[in-house]
Amino acid sequence: MDEWMKFLEVNFPRIIELTIEHATLVGLAIIVALLIGIPLGIYLTTNNYLAETVLQIASVMLTIPSIALFGVMIPIFSIINQGIGFVPAFVALVLYSQLPIIRNTYTAINNVNPEMRDAAKGLGMKTHQRLFRVEIPNAFPLIMAGIRTAVVLNIGIGVIAAYIGAGGLGVLITQGISRGDNYLIISGSVAVAILAMIADGILMWIQKRYTPKSITN
Amino acid sequence: MITFKQTTKTYEGGVTAVNKVDFTVEKGNIVVLLGPSGCGKTTLLRMVNRLESISEGQIIIDGEDSMSLNEIELRRKVGYVIQSNGLFPNMTIEENVMIVPDLLGWGKKEKRERFDYLMDMIGLSPDKYRKRYPHELSGGQQQRIGVIRALAADPPVMLMDEPFGALDPIIREKIQDEFLQIQKEVKKTILFVSHDIDEAIKMADKIVLLRGGEIMQYDSPSEMLVRPKSDFVYEFFGKDRAIKSLSLHTIEDLKNIIGLVEIDESIQDTKTINVHHDLRNTLSMLLNQEAEQVIVLDHAGSKLGAITIDLVQKYLHYEIKGKSSSAVKG
Numbered sequence: 001m002d003e004w005m006k007f008l009e010v011n012f013p014r015i016i017e018l019t020i021e022h023a024t025l026v027g028l029a030i031i032v033a034l035l036i037g038i039p040l041g042i043y044l045t046t047n048n049y050l051a052e053t054v055l056q057i058a059s060v061m062l063t064i065p066s067i068a069l070f071g072v073m074i075p076i077f078s079i080i081n082q083g084i085g086f087v088p089a090f091v092a093l094v095l096y097s098q099l100p101i102i103r104n105t106y107t108a109i110n111n112v113n114p115e116m117r118d119a120a121k122g123l124g125m126k127t128h129q130r131l132f133r134v135e136i137p138n139a140f141p142l143i144m145a146g147i148r149t150a151v152v153l154n155i156g157i158g159v160i161a162a163y164i165g166a167g168g169l170g171v172l173i174t175q176g177i178s179r180g181d182n183y184l185i186i187s188g189s190v191a192v193a194i195l196a197m198i199a200d201g202i203l204m205w206i207q208k209r210y211t212p213k214s215i216t217n
Numbered sequence: 218m219i220t221f222k223q224t225t226k227t228y229e230g231g232v233t234a235v236n237k238v239d240f241t242v243e244k245g246n247i248v249v250l251l252g253p254s255g256c257g258k259t260t261l262l263r264m265v266n267r268l269e270s271i272s273e274g275q276i277i278i279d280g281e282d283s284m285s286l287n288e289i290e291l292r293r294k295v296g297y298v299i300q301s302n303g304l305f306p307n308m309t310i311e312e313n314v315m316i317v318p319d320l321l322g323w324g325k326k327e328k329r330e331r332f333d334y335l336m337d338m339i340g341l342s343p344d345k346y347r348k349r350y351p352h353e354l355s356g357g358q359q360q361r362i363g364v365i366r367a368l369a370a371d372p373p374v375m376l377m378d379e380p381f382g383a384l385d386p387i388i389r390e391k392i393q394d395e396f397l398q399i400q401k402e403v404k405k406t407i408l409f410v411s412h413d414i415d416e417a418i419k420m421a422d423k424i425v426l427l428r429g430g431e432i433m434q435y436d437s438p439s440e441m442l443v444r445p446k447s448d449f450v451y452e453f454f455g456k457d458r459a460i461k462s463l464s465l466h467t468i469e470d471l472k473n474i475i476g477l478v479e480i481d482e483s484i485q486d487t488k489t490i491n492v493h494h495d496l497r498n499t500l501s502m503l504l505n506q507e508a509e510q511v512i513v514l515d516h517a518g519s520k521l522g523a524i525t526i527d528l529v530q531k532y533l534h535y536e537i538k539g540k541s542s543s544a545v546k547g
Contacts, residue, residue: 119303124292137307212307
């Protein structure tokens, strides 16, 4: 226990710093992923043929081992002199979070009660009115569930980003492994877990807060 | 007024759902589209507000060809009520009811007044329900809200797709009565889909009986019961058509034609019934022997006489069977 206290006394500021770095990387990646994934998911509900293809590609993306994807990013981004560091890691994380976001958005909108959609049309709502007043509010819990999955997934995968010099909590773990320092490995892992739980907790709160009361029951 | 002219719906695979339908729904009338499932009644209804496209022919609403109107404008001008689940769970009752006025850009005050007026009309307190959500209401209340939502922007024409189909029989009958009362006041031109013969007889000024997308008969309920034009129509209304037709007549009709019997003051076990009660319910009351004597009261509550099963039978014989035999002769 004493040893832990000593370790933390020395390393705590650095752990915090790396946590912030990690959260920033994942946070920015998620924001961009949402900007792409949600409109795409909504658009796909109007084009079933394309939907299948896009969802397949997104699924394949998720099956690529993260370390391999990060590796592939290096030569690609070397072209613009960004081979290592933030940019390749950021792009890889955006790609990884597409599947849960697109698929949940697509499924959620598609699963809106057809009678409800029918009523919206029959009352004379235009497509965008129907989308924003009826479909998205009623699909919201499921869309949020996808976002939460993507966030937790990215916080985990973000650890690997340390290998390509993107920083974050993965730095503690990779250093710990190379130095055989268990304190570093454990502190890094615990910090990742705590970060994931906090992020998920915040998103859960947002989900509950903005889900129409009547849909939750 | 809604006029169908050779209206036809053919699906891509070549299936014809509605075939050259011709009829007119007069202003202020309720026309019920009735028929077995798959007869095209819902398709025909949905063609009016263009939720289904028209393959051939025309639908003319108050003098304008529906195809010449903008789809969105058209739907806002035509009230639409569907079976359960049509209310949006993410909106309050007021938001739900005021959707069309909102889409049309009404002012806040105007919307509020309209909401209060409509809620009063269906006997629900506007302030109590304003901020509630649909799931907090009973099925019957939700359906009433669905009806006033369609009435919100005061459209001249209303489409109702089995609006009371999901309700239990007792509530359904009550809401039907209420709706007929409302209709007396608002006098909308209504096209109403039903698969329930009793509902059709009760609600309709005229019934369109459909089979395989074609009109089998277009007539008033009593004509259809008494003078079916084909075996199909005859079979469709079933063997108890005579009893069904009783729901079109009230005790008053019976009193005017054959009169009531004297009240026997010596009988203690009596029940009373209003003269405007329909004969079908009266008959079931008599058959259940709820009392030894049933006394008919007028609106003021004074006794007009007593009614018996024999009287109903006589009336049935003279009025309905008589008409039908004369029809055969004619």
